[in-house]
Amino acid sequence: MESEIRKKKPITLDRRRFLRLVGAAATGGTAAAITPVWAGKEEKMDTFSPSARESERGFWRRIGHEFVLDPRTTYMNVGTTGSMPRHVIANFNRYNKLVARDPSEMGGEWGSWPYMSELVARIAPQMGADTHEIVLNRNTTDGMCTVLEGLNLQPGDEVLYTHHEHVAGTSPLHVLQQRFGVTLTKVEIPVLDATEQGYVDAFADAVSPATRLIVFSHITYKTGARLPANRICQEVAVPNGIPTLIDGAHTIGMIDLDFHEMDCDFYAGSGHKWQCGPGATGILYVRDNLNRLRDYWSDRQEVFWPINSSLAEYGFFGLQLQLQYVGNDNYPAKRALADACDMWDSIGRERIENYVLSLSAYCKLRIRQAFGDSVVIYSPDAPELSSGLTAFNPFDDCTDGAAMSEFRDRLREEYGFIVRTTDFHVTLDGPEEHALRISTHLFHDARDVEALVAAMYNLFVDMTG
Numbered sequence: 001m002e003s004e005i006r007k008k009k010p011i012t013l014d015r016r017r018f019l020r021l022v023g024a025a026a027t028g029g030t031a032a033a034i035t036p037v038w039a040g041k042e043e044k045m046d047t048f049s050p051s052a053r054e055s056e057r058g059f060w061r062r063i064g065h066e067f068v069l070d071p072r073t074t075y076m077n078v079g080t081t082g083s084m085p086r087h088v089i090a091n092f093n094r095y096n097k098l099v100a101r102d103p104s105e106m107g108g109e110w111g112s113w114p115y116m117s118e119l120v121a122r123i124a125p126q127m128g129a130d131t132h133e134i135v136l137n138r139n140t141t142d143g144m145c146t147v148l149e150g151l152n153l154q155p156g157d158e159v160l161y162t163h164h165e166h167v168a169g170t171s172p173l174h175v176l177q178q179r180f181g182v183t184l185t186k187v188e189i190p191v192l193d194a195t196e197q198g199y200v201d202a203f204a205d206a207v208s209p210a211t212r213l214i215v216f217s218h219i220t221y222k223t224g225a226r227l228p229a230n231r232i233c234q235e236v237a238v239p240n241g242i243p244t245l246i247d248g249a250h251t252i253g254m255i256d257l258d259f260h261e262m263d264c265d266f267y268a269g270s271g272h273k274w275q276c277g278p279g280a281t282g283i284l285y286v287r288d289n290l291n292r293l294r295d296y297w298s299d300r301q302e303v304f305w306p307i308n309s310s311l312a313e314y315g316f317f318g319l320q321l322q323l324q325y326v327g328n329d330n331y332p333a334k335r336a337l338a339d340a341c342d343m344w345d346s347i348g349r350e351r352i353e354n355y356v357l358s359l360s361a362y363c364k365l366r367i368r369q370a371f372g373d374s375v376v377i378y379s380p381d382a383p384e385l386s387s388g389l390t391a392f393n394p395f396d397d398c399t400d401g402a403a404m405s406e407f408r409d410r411l412r413e414e415y416g417f418i419v420r421t422t423d424f425h426v427t428l429d430g431p432e433e434h435a436l437r438i439s440t441h442l443f444h445d446a447r448d449v450e451a452l453v454a455a456m457y458n459l460f461v462d463m464t465g
Contacts, residue, residue, distance in 0.1 A: 048346040057445070060355060063347065064443040067276075073416040074448055078439035079221060079250060079389050080420060082276035088339045092278060095332030106331060114325045119338040123283065126345050128258030135284040135323045136271075136334045140249040141168040143268025143284035146308040146323065147245050148172040151213065152300050155181030158210040160203065162189045163428055164220040168268075169247050173215065183210065189227070191426045194380045196228045203236045211242055212297070218267075219250035222424040223378040223435065224360075224389025226255070233263045241296045249273060252283055253340075254356055254388050254441070256349040259285045265293060274388065274441060275344065277337035280330060289319050352442050356388040359440035359449060363390045366453040371460070378426075378435050391422060391435035394460045404434040407459060411436075415455035 048066075050059050066085040069075050075083065084092065098107040111118045116136055124134040137143055145168075153159070153176055161169060163186050176182040187206045190198040203214060214237050219226045229246055237244045243265040251257060253275030259267055264287065271281030287293075290304055297303045306312045306322040314322070344352060364377055367390070377392040395403050404421050411417045423434045436456075440449065 048343050050347075050351070060442065060445060064445065066343075067443045069443065073412070073418055074444075074452065075418045076439050076444065076448070076452065077418050077420050077437075078274055078441045079224075079437060080273070080439075081279070082253070082273050082441070083443070084276055084278060084336070085340065085343060088277070088336050088343070091339055092332055092336035095335050099332055110331055110335070114321065114329075115331055116324050116329070116334060119334055120320075120324070122338045123341050126341055126349065127252075127283065127285065128260045128262075129285055130288075132289065132318065132320045133259070133285055133287060135286065135320060136337065137282045137284050137323075137326075138280045139272065139282040140166075140247060140268045140270045142308070143266075143282055144168045144245070144247060145172045146284065146306075147266045147268065147286075148176060148215075150304050150307050152297070152302050152304060153180060153182050153212060154300075156183060156210060157212040158183045158185055158208060159213045159215060160185050160187050160206050160211055161215040162187050162202075162217065162220070164189060164191075164222045164225075164424055165215070165217055166221050166247060166249065168249070169215055169217070169245075185211075186428065187216075188428045189216075189225075191223060191225070191378060191424075194225060194385060195382070196231060196384060199227050200231050200235055203232055207236065207240055207242070211240070213245060214242055215245045215247070217247040217249070219248075219255075219387045219389065221250060221389075222422045222437075223391045224250075224387045224437065225378075225380050226251075226385050226387045228384065229264065230262050237265075238263060243293050243296055250387060250389065253344060254353065256353045259287070271337040271340070275337070275340055277340040278330075278333040281333050281337040284323065286319065286323065347442070355442060356440060357383060357386055359444055359446070360386055360388050360390055362446060363438060363440055363449045363453070364392075366449055367392055367456075370453050370457040376435075378433075388440050390438045390440070392438075393433070393435050394456070395464070398433045398435075399431050401432075401434045403463070404436060407456075407463065408436060410459055410463075411455060415459065417452050417455055 048063065067083050068086055068089065069083050098109060119136060120134050121131050124131045127134065149172060159173060159182055161173060161184065173184055177184050185206060187202050189202050216227055216232065218229050233244050245266040246264050248267050248269035250273060252269035253273065267285035269283045271277035271283060272279045293303050306319065309322045309325060310327045311317050311322045311325050364381060367375060367377060371394050375392060375394055376398055379390050380386055393404065401423060408419060408421050411419060419436055419438050421434060422437045423432050426433055
């Protein structure tokens, strides 16, 4: 499909009938409309496993009530930042008070120095990793910069990255280009009519003898497309002896991950988005103490320097501890992240993934029912390529950024739905297009989707006459 102004089929769904169908949902609140913030004593995380007597709908409604989102709006921008569950907030407050009251020992509740080992041991198995492979850091950007600035990349080394990467990846890459003469090759990945094989072929065709690193987003923040990370690693990177660095900002907390099965070398993710932990928390995976990277880069005495560390020159501590220790840390935030991860583990990460993907599929279905089959939905339909992000544009001119921004702002101001916009090139040489990006997560339900689509349709009719 060409990336240009598109003419759409007439909308066939009767507006009054559609709005009447979802009217109750539009006026009756959402699953996220719950109680005010509670900051009482510590709550134990032992009530989130599904009950045999509980319906599926009842279970997710109960989970939704664990969040303290403003009932006056429907928050659907988890792709930017999530919302901490009530027990995580309560414990986070308690942890901060412990540190404030006893700064040196922190009540003895964090174990021995460097106070992160027990937290890492709780989180690593949930990600299919060993404890020596997981670092609790600040966010995805922190992880991407730690890896890219630490790798021994040299003049002429080629790095492949896609044309839909976040600045957390592209910015440090351009620093390497300017500082060390690294060659950057932008890979055009399929956007419309994407397939797994199309993604794999895009990387396979771009590999050259100079390629030393492959960087890509597991889920692109622009359209919500989920790239086949396992296949890219196993069919392209590993056979060619090329390490991989994956931007996982939108997977941790949404997708059931297994880093060992994926067979990547580095994986950087966020704790504050879909995992719903505190701000400035993230998870970095470094495969097996860099042993495979040393095989790949056997021509270099050093393959990596832990520059983002207070212990960079003390290799006897081990790589995980070197990367984990950055001086005094935000111990309450990291512990609250572990609490959020334990909640997800109690619910079941596969169960969460299935629920999120089902809501996303329902969102696409409702959008097509409302706006017609020719509406431009940039997010793939295939379950294996989809995510909790849905990006679409209802207007004839997908290059009109002003219209999309007005649509987003009015959707919030007049209807109370909080989403965001993204912009991107469908093809490398095509015009810049714009989309509304919707996040559906475990504190949403079908009523939220129905009410959102009703509001978007009503607003679209108002804007287009």
